[in-house]
Structures are given as structure tokens and as C-alpha cells.
Amino acid sequence: MSPILGIWASQNYPRITSSYESIASVTVGSGGAANVEFTSIPGTYAHLQIRFIHTVTNGNTPTYMQFNSDSGSNYSRHYLVGSGTAVSAGGDPNQTDADIFGYTLGSSTTNPTAGIIDILDYANTNKYKTVRSLVGCDQNGSGEIDFVSNGWRSTSAITSIKIDADFNFQQYSQFALYGIKGS
Amino acid sequence: MAVTYDKIATTTLGSATATVTFSSISSAYTDLVVIFVGKLSAAATCFLRYNNDSGSNYSQTDMIGDGTSALTQRRSNVSGFRLYDIGASSNPINNLIFSVNNYSNTTTYKTTLLRGSDSGGEVGAGVSLWRNTSAINRLDFVTGSGTWSAGSTFTLYGILKF
Numbered sequence: 001m002s003p004i005l006g007i008w009a010s011q012n013y014p015r016i017t018s019s020y021e022s023i024a025s026v027t028v029g030s031g032g033a034a035n036v037e038f039t040s041i042p043g044t045y046a047h048l049q050i051r052f053i054h055t056v057t058n059g060n061t062p063t064y065m066q067f068n069s070d071s072g073s074n075y076s077r078h079y080l081v082g083s084g085t086a087v088s089a090g091g092d093p094n095q096t097d098a099d100i101f102g103y104t105l106g107s108s109t110t111n112p113t114a115g116i117i118d119i120l121d122y123a124n125t126n127k128y129k130t131v132r133s134l135v136g137c138d139q140n141g142s143g144e145i146d147f148v149s150n151g152w153r154s155t156s157a158i159t160s161i162k163i164d165a166d167f168n169f170q171q172y173s174q175f176a177l178y179g180i181k182g183s
Numbered sequence: 184m185a186v187t188y189d190k191i192a193t194t195t196l197g198s199a200t201a202t203v204t205f206s207s208i209s210s211a212y213t214d215l216v217v218i219f220v221g222k223l224s225a226a227a228t229c230f231l232r233y234n235n236d237s238g239s240n241y242s243q244t245d246m247i248g249d250g251t252s253a254l255t256q257r258r259s260n261v262s263g264f265r266l267y268d269i270g271a272s273s274n275p276i277n278n279l280i281f282s283v284n285n286y287s288n289t290t291t292y293k294t295t296l297l298r299g300s301d302s303g304g305e306v307g308a309g310v311s312l313w314r315n316t317s318a319i320n321r322l323d324f325v326t327g328s329g330t331w332s333a334g335s336t337f338t339l340y341g342i343l344k345f
Contacts, residue, residue, distance in 0.1 A: 020188040022345040025213075051214055051342065053285045053294060082246025082308070084257030111312055114284045114294040136244065136296055136310025141259050143244035145296075145310045172290045176213060176344035178187065 018181075021045075025176040028169045032057065035164040038177045043123035043157050046182030050119075050161070053112035054173035061166035063115065063135065064097040065150075067158045071096050074154060080147040097164070098150035100133040109170055113137035123157040186343070191215075193338040199224050199330035205322040205339045210287035212341030217322065219279040221335025228327040230263025231281065231311075233293065233319045237262050240314045247307035263325065264295060264311035277301045287318040 023045075026036045041048070054063070073094040079101060081088045092099075100117060115135035121127055131150040137143055152158075163175060189212070192205055208215070223229070232241075239260040247254045258265060266279060279299040286293060293313040300306040313319075324337060 018186060018188070020342075022187045022343060025344040051282075051284055051344075053291065055291070080246070080253075082244060082253075082255035084244045084255055087246060087253040087255045089253075110290075110292045110314075110316065112285070112291045112294050114282070114296055114310070116282060116284075116296060134296055134298060134308060136308075137294065138242050138244045138257075138310045138312040140242035140312060140314065141257075143242070143257065143310060143312075145244050145246050145255075145308050147246075147308060172288065174213075174285055174288075174344075178342075178344075 021179045021181070023177045023179050025174065028171055028173040030171050032168040032170055033173070034168055035162055036169065036175050037160060037162040039160045041159050041161065041177070042179070043159070045123065045179030046121065047180040048119040048122050048158070049178045049180060050117040050163075050175060051115070051178070052173070052175040053114045054165075054175070055109050055112050055170045056165050056167040057170055058167040062099050062101050063113065063163065063165050064099040065131070065164070066097050066162045067129065067152050067154070068156055068160050069162070070152070070154065075150060075152055077148055077150045079149075082145045084143055098131050098152060100131070100135050100148050100150065101144070101146035108139060111137065111139045112173070119158065125155050125157055127155060128153050129158060189341045189343065191339045191341050193336065195336045196221070196331055196333050198333050201326050201330050203324040203331060203337050205337075206320070208320045208322070208339070209341070210318050210320070211343070212287070213285065213344040214342040215283045215286045215319070216340040216342060217281040218338045218340070219324070219336070220276055222277060222332040223326060223329050224332050225329040227329040229266040230325045230327065231266060231295070232263045232323045232325060233313050233315070234317060234321050235323065236313070236315065241311060242314075243309055243311040245307060245309035247305050249305050264297070264313070266297075266299070283319060289316050289318055292316060293319060
């Protein structure tokens, strides 16, 4: 079984502080990874952004996330998807994860799925959480571009994010977490 | 010390220009982001190309809303990442945001995400694949015909992960 990569998100290193800061990153090694997790996320930013590329060991899997180890039916989503041949839209309530789609069609090691995920007001303890994502994969004859909005019905500040797929992430997949400051 | 979100270069066209190029791009960043705000001298098909590659090494999947319907399309084995049908000078401003994640790795092909709008007609998103494992060190924004209008702005950013 491939290891789960969990990392401490609070790092001590010299850097220039600015409105947009790198918090942590994971690059999957030669053994692959079942999933990736950012933990101990500080609550000092206004918003979070995750930027990634990944490939998986098999195809036709979406990418999804869970917050604070919550696997309950506390997520919901709306999506707009273009497959190159058809546009589809829909919504799904009461899900057990935040699905950002990004289907990887096939197990290619060279055609990565790329994504940008925005988690707005993640540390606010008065609001449920909203996730916005733009994710896509093209494989020269197949592919998909996805706009997805997810909601997490919890007022807890997000302190951990687990990113998963139905198959292992392959070597060189990379996920980076950034913090965006408010005032 | 490195800045996480760094402006690498910016160009505001003083006169109409057929091709805008960012070259000698450092491989030190993790992702590249380009923001375009501008117009064309005439409605035209425009492309983004990497490393001066004009071969049929690109493909893309797009999704567009034109105010009447939602469309999706695919292009395979084409000679560049085709941008949306950017409006000509008589139309309002066009905005495009490109993101190339992990642009300097030499293991995978390069996937680019695009969001764009032409306030005169369309909004959309797309994903493109450049079938080359080389690190990207050059971007060319090419007009198939016509020119980028004076006043158009292209800004290149680098994002650096820890």
C-alpha cells in the first residue's frame, strides 16, 4: 500500500512575507501516494489556494478533498463541465467529500491534470466554507475542463486538507498550498 | 529571499504588434501566470506557443458561454493553444488568465489552464496540453492575422512554492 504523505504545514524558514505566501508543498516520490494531506494549517490567512498537477495509476478518477478529517455527508457541489463533445451541469447535495472533478482519462504518466483550488474564508468560524476550482486535463483527443463549486457545512476553521483520488498519485505529482492574506 | 508571487515582466504595447514574446524565462519558479488585457486590430484567431514550437504538438479542450448557449470543443494536433476569438478594437476589452503549473519540470508534458472573457460576447475556460517534456522558457502570443492593439498589456508572473 502506498504511503499517505502527511506534512506539517507550519514551516520555519526565512522568507519574505507578502500577501501571497507559500505554506507547504508535496511532490510525490517514486513509490506513489494514495493521497496527500496538508495538516496544521495556520489560521492567519484570509484564503487558501492549492495549485497542482498530478497523474494517477489508472484513469477515469476524479480528484476530491476532505477537510479536518470529516468524512460525513457534509459536502455539496455544483459543476459545469466541458468534455469537448458535450457540456454538462449539475449539483449533488450531501456528499462525503468535496469533488473537484478533473477526471484523468487514462493512466498516462506524461499528461498531467492541472488545477487551481480556492478556499475562501477558510478560518472563519462563523461561516460554512466555499471552495472554487478550475481543473482540467487534455490528452490530445480526449479531455475535460471543469468549473466546480463545493460547500462544506462546517463553521470550523480548516486546519487540514486531504486530497485523494480513486487511484494512487504517481511520482512527480505535485501539490502546493498557498495562503492569501486579508487586511 | 524569494517572493512567492513575483512579477517577472510586463509589456504594454506602444504600437500594434503581431507577436508578443516573453523569453529567457527563469526555471526557478513553480508555476507561471500570464494576465492579458487588450484588443486586436481585427477579430482573429490567436495562439499561445511555447519555446518557439509551431509544430502540431498542442491540443485543447474548451468550454464557452456566448450568452445564448454553452459550447464545448476540442482541438487535437494543432500548432498552438488557440485563444478565444478575441474581439477587435471596436469591441470592449478582453481578459485572459493563463496558468501553467509546474512549467519547468522535465518529466511531464505541460498542461495550461485558461480563463477568459470578451465582455462583448463570450466567457470561457480551457485546458491545453503541449506534448513536450522540456522546461518552458519562452512564451509567444501570436496573432494569426492582424495585430495586438496598442495599449494591450501582457504581464508574466512566477509563483514559487516552498
